[in-house]
Amino acid sequence: MDRGMPGEARRRQLTVDVRRMGSGAVVTPAGELDHHSAEKLRSPLDECVADGCYPIVIDCSALEFCDSTGLNVLLATRMDAEAAGGQVHLAGMRPIVARVFEITGAGAVFTLHGSLDDALAALPAD
Template sequence: MTDGQGTAGDGPSGPAVLTVTVEPLADGCRLLPVGELDHDSAGPLREALDDALGGPAAMVAVDCSGLSFCDSTGLNLLLRARLAAESAGRRVVLVDPSPMVARMLEITGAGEIFQVYATVAQAARGASGG
């Protein structure tokens, strides 16, 4: 896979920008979204998830360490990707959620739905059964 980046339109505090870097892993890929994930900026992550799930990746690890904000649109995007992956016998996991994302996962109960790992290496070991 190649690196991909994108930006989105204006948010409440100025331009809402989200960049997404894609890195290959042995059994999948790591997506690193950086910035604010909301209604106006979700496009780049949506495209990266669609590309990853359209390929051979057994696991898509979404590294949430670079997210400074995530609203319900972002959460729904991640939940839908998880369901799509699961129906295809694949996994979407979350890695290293920022404090804001961790709190959102706790409040919404989504932390019980997603597999959440501290590192990409731990996610990869979990994906391979060890």
């Protein structure tokens, strides 16, 4: 009986919810964002950027883990959005995810909010 890779059963599969709000979007990844799942987040973020759907608020409150591949997806989205005149905000990071941003210094290049409500309140009205 093949049980896959060690620890694979414990890994929570990434799901991504995209909710359009006015001219922007709230993207909510839930689970573990790593090299196995990064494409599940990259695709909807690329679509938001291509559609000019700004600002993009990424609600990280259900994100249980983020490795360097996941971080690179977020950084690439920020760069693409800013090149097109848009913004990317991150909200509600759990301590384990926030630690990756702290260690790498990536937190300094994003607008961070304590919660989704805080992020939405800080955005200009449409």
